[in-house]
Amino acid sequence: MRVIVCENYEEMSKAGARIFAAHVLLYPEAVLGLATGSTPVGLYRELCRMCKAGEIDFSGITTFNLDEYYPISPENPQSYRYFMNENLFDHVNIDKSRTHVPSGMATDPAAECAGYDRQIRAAGGIDLQLLGIGLNGHIGFNEPDGILTTGTHVTALTESTIEANSRFFDSREEVPTRALTMGMETILHARKIVLLANGTAKHPAVKQLLDNTITTHMPATLLKVHPDVTLICDREAYEG
């Protein structure tokens, strides 16, 4: 795992954005895997700025997001579809029909998940995947457990994740308790992975990501078997 330690959130965001911008420049028809949460907001802001300045072109880019709450409407401001439109898609010249987020409205969520994996395969797989990391080491909504799932699937959120995400909702009761998420195999099949982490609260997770152990009870540790992962973190997440 390559590790880039930045002084602060702004620098981390710019370092991550440079990698995504370089990839978009080199491969104008690339397939990007995208993430939500507070961590990638600065990276997306930087990509929007570069696109507005004419430095990068998203017209041929395809995207697949990691996950979506279930059930949730795309019009709900807490949905990940809404987040992606607000933070990236509405501000760059991407063709929205090439942007994919699992549907939080699917009547048959299992079929939606199987279809999502088929769409990723049909697009040629994910070239560059962006990840955040949960306080409990989850990636996407692959929560700590004895057994993890390979492909995109329906999952229950852990108490820790419901608690962490309740800051975005009016009350804890409004946080959906389920989600559709890419599985560990879907994520590990991405050709390149960039994981961002900032703030002291993420230090324990980052520390475990950098030791020499792997456990499904800390799903991010499975990234250690991937040949091309870059961790970009700020000093707080790195040193605690």
Ligand code: PGA
């Ligand atoms: P955060 O979430 O960016 O809001 O900290 C990260 C995650 O849960 O993957």
